[in-house]
Amino acid sequence: MSEFINxxxxxxxxxxxxxxxxxxxxxxxxxxxxxxxxKAHFDAFIGKVTIEEIAQLQLEFVNEGSMPAExxxxxxxxxxxxxxxxxxxxxxxxxxxxxPGHPIxxxxxxxxxxxxxxxxxxxxxxxxxxxxxxxxxxxKLLEDINLLLDIDKHFNRKEHLIFPYLENYxxxxxxxxxxxxxxxxxxxxxxxxxxxxxxxxxxxxxxEKLNWVIEEVTAMIYREENILFPMALANFTEDEWVKIAxxxxxxxxxxxxxxxxxxxxxxxxxxxxxxEGYIKMETGILSLKQLELLLNHLPVDITFIDHEDVVRYxxxxxxxxxxxxxxxxxxxxxxxxxPRSVHVVEDLLADFKSGKxxxxxxxxxxxxxxxxxxxFAVRDEDGKYVGTLEFTQNIxxxxxxxxxxxxxx
Numbered sequence: 002m003s004e005f006i007n008x009x010x011x012x013x014x015x016x017x018x019x020x021x022x023x024x025x026x027x028x029x030x031x032x033x034x035x036x037x038x039x040k041a042h043f044d045a046f047i048g049k050v051t052i053e054e055i056a057q058l059q060l061e062f063v064n065e066g067s068m069p070a071e072x073x074x075x076x077x078x079x080x081x082x083x084x085x086x087x088x089x090x091x092x093x094x095x096x097x098x099x100x101p102g103h104p105i106x107x108x109x110x111x112x113x114x115x116x117x118x119x120x121x122x123x124x125x126x127x128x129x130x131x132x133x134x135x136x137x138x139x140x141k142l143l144e145d146i147n148l149l150l151d152i153d154k155h156f157n158r159k160e161h162l163i164f165p166y167l168e169n170y171x172x173x174x175x176x177x178x179x180x181x182x183x184x185x186x187x188x189x190x191x192x193x194x195x196x197x198x199x200x201x202x203x204x205x206x207x208x209e210k211l212n213w214v215i216e217e218v219t220a221m222i223y224r225e226e227n228i229l230f231p232m233a234l235a236n237f238t239e240d241e242w243v244k245i246a247x248x249x250x251x252x253x254x255x256x257x258x259x260x261x262x263x264x265x266x267x268x269x270x271x272x273x274x275x276x277e278g279y280i281k282m283e284t285g286i287l288s289l290k291q292l293e294l295l296l297n298h299l300p301v302d303i304t305f306i307d308h309e310d311v312v313r314y315x316x317x318x319x320x321x322x323x324x325x326x327x328x329x330x331x332x333x334x335x336x337x338x339x340p341r342s343v344h345v346v347e348d349l350l351a352d353f354k355s356g357k358x359x360x361x362x363x364x365x366x367x368x369x370x371x372x373x374x375x376x377f378a379v380r381d382e383d384g385k386y387v388g389t390l391e392f393t394q395n396i397x398x399x400x401x402x403x404x405x406x407x408x409x410x
Contacts, residue, residue: 102263
């Protein structure tokens with residue numbers, strides 16, 4: 002037994018020592034040291050790195066403070082460059098992710114389509130545009146960009162289905178870093194689309210933006226398949242993958258569809274099971290089934306977070322405006338928003354908790370809808386804050402109402 006304890010202590014010490022060496026190597030990179038010198042040090046002192054070490058390293062840097070978006074983007078790209086060919090492979094025999102319909106299998110199918118789109122089709126059309134930026138070549142790029150907008154579904158499934166479970170296991174590095182890079186890519190695609198729609202000779206802008214998009218999409222595919230997906234596969238249970246597969250349809254897929262409906266070998270839990278109990282309220286009694294149906298038939302979407310900012314419930318009507326997945330239940334609302342918009346959420350909640358405000362309204366154009374978003378501070382009979390209710394409604398049909406309607410028709 003003492004020999005086992007000594008071996009375990011030695012291994013723990015060795016792992017800690019490796020992590021400290023990794024941190025020093027990447028601190029040199031952050032300080033401006035030549036990347037080739039950093040690679041040489043990495044090969045000499047580390048050689049191969051595990052997925053767990055990458056997750057811990059990224060978490061360490063996230064915890065040490067924020068940095069400008071441009072610097073984060075540059076360093077994250079360099080991190081990826083250093084890790085290429087240096088990640089230890091997972092030698093597990095059973096690989097459920099290779100089964101058609103498994104969420105990772107579908108993510109990889111999408112990556113093959115994205116890779117083909119940016120490296121062949123978009124790249125070729127960009128070369129043609131560089132030679133001659135006439136209307137036909139502008140239209141070709143616009144068609145490619147319209148296809149690339151589909152990447153938002155891929156990113157959304159990753160951010161709202163994969164990231165929450167990683168956080169449950171205490172893994173935050175990919176969540177923070179990848180989401181920021183995803184946003185940079187989204188913004189760049191939308192910006193270059195606007196430039197092309199109203200093209201007025203901004204050739205260099207288009208070339209720089211699209212070359213950057215091609216490079217970053219390619220790099221993100223590598224990060225997902227060599228860091229993020231292995232990390233998720235090493236931690237998630239089969240039940241969690243079942244839930245992720247079940248909820249993926251809610252968000253949609255990018256450039257392709259799952260090859261099959263994934264059915265793990267064992268029988269999945271019945272997710273539709275619901276208690277037959279009743280809830281007695283001040284103004285009536287409802288069964289849980291009746292209550293759920295009632296909430297889901299409201300012509301609005303509602304979401305509730307508790308006093309600790311944890312998402313506890315959302316309605317699930319047939320025409321939801323914004324996609325929601327069950328993975329957000331039990332997750333803090335701050336981690337359900339892109340990092341760049343978290344401050345807005347924090348400010349709103351601070352006003353509700355302090356009593357400065359009881360409600361806040363927003364209205365935006367979203368696709369073919371005019372969306373009215375309302376937030377209400379929920380307080381008990383003593384005025385104590387117990388949570389926040391989000392109330393979302395498409396008011397375009399209401400705005401279109403004219404005259405009167407007094408009888409059935």
